[in-house]
Amino acid sequence: MLENYIIHIAILICIYTIFSVSYNVALGYTGLITLAHVALYGIGAYTSALLTRAGYPFISGILLAGVVAAIFGFFLVYTTRKLKGDYLAMATLGFAFVAYSIEINWTGLTRGALGLPGIVKPALFGFRIGSNVEMLLFVFIVAVISIAIMWRIVRSGFGRLMEATRDDETGVEVLGKNAFAIKAKAMMISAFFAGIAGSLFAHYISYIDPGTFYLTEIILLLTIVIVGGAASMRGSIIGAVLVVVVGDVLRLFDLPSVLIGPSRHIIYAVLLLCVLLYRPRGILGRVDLI
Amino acid sequence: MAIIGQLFVNGLIAGSIYALVASGFSLIYATNRFLHLAHGTTVAVGAYLLFALFSVLGIPFFVSALVAIILTGLFGLLMNRAIYSPLRKRKASNIVLLIASLALLSLTENIIMLIAGPGVKSIGWLPTKTGIHIGGAIITPLQIAIIVISVVLMILLYLFMKKTKLGRDMRAVADNKELASIAGINPIRISDYSFMIGSAIAGVAGILIGLEQNLFPTMGVMLIIKGFTGAVIGGMTSVPGAVVGSYIVGVIENLGILWLPSGYKDAIAFALLFVFILWKPTGLFGFNKGVKDA
Amino acid sequence: MLIKNVFKRFGGVKALQGCSLEIEKGKITALIGPNGSGKSTLFNAISALITKDRGKIELEGEDISRMVGYKIAKKGISRTFQEVRLFKHLTIRDHLQIAISDDESLIKSFLVFDGISDKRIQEVLDRVHLDKPLGTFVTDLSYGQRKLLDLAIAIAKPHTLLMLDEPVAGVNPRLRKVIKEVLVRLSKEGETLLIIEHDMNFVMDLADVVYVLDEGRVIAHGKPKTIQKNKKVLDAYLGE
Known part of the structure; x- marks a missing residue:
């Protein structure tokens, strides 16, 4: 029983690690203010779930989840390219709300609030994942590969350009680099891995509905990244472990499930507020939030 | 034709509620210059306080309503003092303040859920009355009261801002914070007052919603999106603009049902929000120029 | 490099009113003038950080007036900022x-x-x-x-052109000398330099050509020696 529970937590940690590291690539490393990341994660989950429900293989589902999320990521950067500050933040939050209301209203495609049940477990090369141990192994491998790729990007010359763009966009342009292109590419990488994380989540939980990708999830993601610290990959990994464990530890007590949900969100919100107030750079953050 | 009349009336009712939300939000934005999204759950706090005082404790209605409004105002003050003021003292960026407001929104929402439970609640003060027919549209006395109360409140707010010293100080801070503080106006005091007054108005909105509809813990999110959309259309820093913008949101989303399935009602407001932020961030009346650099 | 007739206004303020200059390859050109005469605005117009109202800018025979900022930088304009x-x-x-x-x-x-x-x-x-x-x-x-x-x-x-906005502003005299030597050596190596300087004395023995800007117009240009004696220039500086 406890063993199953630990495996469940470990799987969630792997998924949230990919998700939060990808968010940090946009927010922390490139300074892209976006509150739409959960929507991109949801778009990935829906893409993958719908494709596999239509009979396409899992591998095409997960990859297209990343690609479709990346396309929406580009759309987001492109449409908001002239906005700054509050207005940029609200436009991206508006994007998240629009995505939510499409998911809930386009019942012909998404079944709306009923959600999509029976999403199959991942299958690769004719081998279908059955147990949670196999699932954990699989998401762990995907997480390691994803983080290795993102780590390599932020440490490369391009990563240096991303950080320079965050610090001073005009300064980057004066040195002959196309700041918009840098932001668009960084956002697409970030969105791609958010889509991958969304796909993994859908195929693990096997059920998604629009509420899964709404405000509470935005707070959860912000908590992980801000607790861990902006522009730190290790920070986001630690943040994901910490926040998922702290959030789920309540289940060990014999609380009625009506109380568990709200209590968990209260913990996240309080944690987030405390970090913002008392340790604005989080555990390992290298930069202040813009 | 009758249907259009009815939808228009529905739009006015919704718009009145949004206007109450938006005017408080815009008052706070104008004097503090950051997005206080937790203003949405302030409305829910007002509604649930009325529920607790009137429906649970059985305190007479008008006393309950008054106490609920005052407590909601104090709740706004508490958020400002406990969270926003320390953050601003540390010169936190607007994005940090916005994230803090989202955290406050989630925190409040879930505290309500923990105490009152996730299910819907109703105040049940007024029995549902049959509506009056006005030019083919049906409207209940309560709905008329909602429109009247919010219009009267808006006029009072307008007079307050124009005629009283505190109101004029607030407008001075909204106009130019540095100049106002050189002129001896204490911006911290103004900030506190704007949170108190804005939140108290949100409390009124909560009570009116509570009388007409059911309460549920997450009701604030949708309300702040609508109110915020109204404020954006009206130009963010202008309270009268926010009121006009809110009526526009209410009417458009209700008339939109003529062409779209009713489930898309909220999506219409979201789309309006997105379109306005992208193409007309200064709002219809062109207030708050330079928002792109804000 | 050619700059022809550049205009720019900010609201009611006419920052540049038909500014024209020519920068010779391999020479040090200095741009001087009192505060608010439009020197930095001209730099920003050249590097397209602000959009000019009209005017033409050519770099080695190529019209770069309509290019976006990073492309101009890629074409070979390097610059610094006052801050x-x-x-x-x-x-x-x-x-x-x-x-x-x-x-x-x-x-x-x-x-x-x-x-x-x-x-x-x-x-x-x-x-x-x-x-x-x-x-x-x-x-x-x-x-x-x-x-x-x-x-x-x-x-x-x-780069092909190096534009420096007040390279010695606020630095101590020792460093000032170091920077001056660096600039002289760059010029000897064949670099083309355009330098904004508020302080006339600094550029007088450094520049080959001096342009004097006042109220967004070039009021004089020529060799430093002749500029120093120009009455219009003296008026602009003393009338400050």
């Missing part, structure tokens, strides 16, 4: 890596490890006499060191 502009979370090495490399490709930088050696970066730093470890964060530099790094970045970035 030193550095990336506050990056190191000296990072800055020069970005400046020297003109590669923005994600895939290439993903596959290939850094191409620019520390030796090359050190050479640039030696040219401006900045003696600091490459891993130093720019926030740990003094004002003068930041000024030197800014100059090093502009020099290191591939």
